[in-house]
Amino acid sequence: MNRFEPSENDLHAYLDGQLDAAQRAQVEAWLAANPDQAARVDAWRRDMQQLRAGLANLELRTTNPQLDPLAIRRSLRARRRQRLATAAALVLALGFGGLGGWQARDRSLLAENPPMQDALEAHRLFATGHAGVVDVAAREPGQLQAWLDQRFSHASRIPDLAPYGFHPVGGRLLTNEQGVAALLLFEDVGGQRISLYLRSPGSLYAEMPAGNRRDGELEARYWSRGGYNYALVAPSDDPRGEVVQRAFSL
Numbered sequence: 321m322n323r324f325e326p327s328e329n330d331l332h333a334y335l336d337g338q339l340d341a342a343q344r345a346q347v348e349a350w351l352a353a354n355p356d357q358a359a360r361v362d363a364w365r366r367d368m369q370q371l372r373a374g375l376a377n378l379e380l381r382t383t384n385p386q387l388d389p390l391a392i393r394r395s396l397r398a399r400r401r402q403r404l405a406t407a408a409a410l411v412l413a414l415g416f417g418g419l420g421g422w423q424a425r426d427r428s429l430l431a432e433n434p435p436m437q438d439a440l441e442a443h444r445l446f447a448t449g450h451a452g453v454v455d456v457a458a459r460e461p462g463q464l465q466a467w468l469d470q471r472f473s474h475a476s477r478i479p480d481l482a483p484y485g486f487h488p489v490g491g492r493l494l495t496n497e498q499g500v501a502a503l504l505l506f507e508d509v510g511g512q513r514i515s516l517y518l519r520s521p522g523s524l525y526a527e528m529p530a531g532n533r534r535d536g537e538l539e540a541r542y543w544s545r546g547g548y549n550y551a552l553v554a555p556s557d558d559p560r561g562e563v564v565q566r567a568f569s570l
Contacts, residue, residue: 436542472548484567
């Protein structure tokens with residue numbers, strides 16, 4: 321008899337209430353026997369609840385039902401399936417030839433999925449919005465590093481940002497299509513915040529080259545190291561962004 325082990329889609333469907341009674345019982349039994357995975361699913365649930373609360377505070381849900389966390393999660397999965405279907409269709413159409421066709425496909429996917437967009441969205445919600453609640457508060461880099469090391473075994477060292485005017489605020493666990501992510505918040509004496517976002521790489525950005533891009537009032541500087549993708553998000557008009565990014569990537 322095969323041992324039951326739910327897929328990531330099964331776990332998301334469990335959180336979204338899309339399983340029947342028998343499937344739900346199987347997942348709950350598996351979670352009870354796997355406390356580490358149960359903690360991971362609980363973190364997803366907290367994120368979903370926090371996102372729902374934050375959107376309610378901003379009075380967005382009543383005007384745009386597509387911003388409901390359940391709708392967002394379903395949309396992410398649908399987009400992921402659509403990208404895979406597009407790639408498969410291109411394989412069938414191009415066969416073994418057409419390097420230019422593959423390059424066109426990559427450009428199209430990159431245009432639809434700009435690097436570290438999830439980092440910018442997380443910063444807007446938890447660093448500048450009303451939902452700025454952290455899982456752990458920290459005033460020293462060592463405190464934040466200890467919390468991070470428990471969840472990301474190869475995470476880069478957190479430098480002392482005091483020379484640039486920033487001190488740690490805390491950290492928050494998040495989830496995305498690739499799994500668990502973390503957002504680290506830093507603040508200066510004037511209350512301006514920057515954030516460091518890290519996550520496992522996705523299929524599109526397995527080895528992400530260093531770069532930067534602006535998105536409205538924010539700028540994301542991103543790079544990869546030790547099996548993780550990183551993004552430092554700061555106001556685009558803050559000249560400290562470049563030197564702080566260098567401090568993180570040393």
